[in-house]
Amino acid sequence: QVQLVESGGGLVQAGGSLRLSCAASGRTFSSSTMGWFRQGPGKEREFVAAISTSGIIRSYADSVKGRFTISRDNAKNTVYLQMNSLKPEDTAVYYCSAKVEGSPLYTPRRVYEYDYWGQGTQVTVSS
Numbered sequence: 001q002v003q004l005v006e007s008g009g010g011l012v013q014a015g016g017s018l019r020l021s022c023a024a025s026g027r028t029f030s031s032s033t034m035g036w037f038r039q040g041p042g043k044e045r046e047f048v049a050a051i052s053t054s055g056i057i058r059s060y061a062d063s064v065k066g067r068f069t070i071s072r073d074n075a076k077n078t079v080y081l082q083m084n085s086l087k088p089e090d091t092a093v094y095y096c097s098a099k100v101e102g103s104p105l106y107t108p109r110r111v112y113e114y115d116y117w118g119q120g121t122q123v124t125v126s127s
Contacts, residue, residue, distance in 0.1 A: 002026050002116040004096045009121030012086055016125070020081040022096030022118060033102025034072055034079040035114055038092035038123075045095070049081060050107035059107040064090075086125045093120040 003025040012018055022034070035050035049060045049070040058070055069082040079096065097114040108114065 002028060002032075002098055002100070004098060004116055004118035006094065006096045006118045006121040009094060009123045011124045011126065014086060014088055014125055014127050016086050017082070017084045018086065018123060020083065020094055020096075020121060020123075022079045022081075024077045024079070024096075024098060026077075028100055029077040029098075030074040031101055033099040033107060033114075034070075035097045035099070035108065036070060036079075036081045037095045037097060037111065038090075039095070039120075040089075040092040043092075045111055047109045047111075048094070050109060051079065052104050052107050053102050054104035057105055057107055059109060083123070086123075088125045088127045090123060091125050092123060094123050095120045 005023045008020040036048040039045040051058050051070045055072050067085045072079045096118040098116045099114045
């Protein structure tokens with residue numbers, strides 16, 4: 001099984017920044033599409049960002065476009081989410097996810113399309 005471990009969450013004031021990291025085990029990382037999802041209190045898990053196996057194709061939810069940046073380092077088996085200009089509505093548990101044997105040109109956006117999930121890391125943005 002693929003193990004995913006998120007880190008970098010915490011408490012930040014509105015307008016601040018955080019950088020989340022997700023370290024993956026195994027030798028399948030470079031062939032996996034990686035995604036970030038989040039789940040706020042009383043809400044369903046929602047798509048945030050995804051990056052193709054090549055790292056060339058990236059997609060973002062409209063709510064974070066222009067503020068968040070997803071990237072990956074295949075040599076380190078790590079995917080990142082740089083979050084800038086944070087808003088209170090960004091408060092949620094953020095989950096790293098992996099879709100094995102992903103496409104270098106396509107980035108899935110649905111929860112059911114991903115195969116593995118991390119335990120999540122809490123991000124809290126105060127007003």
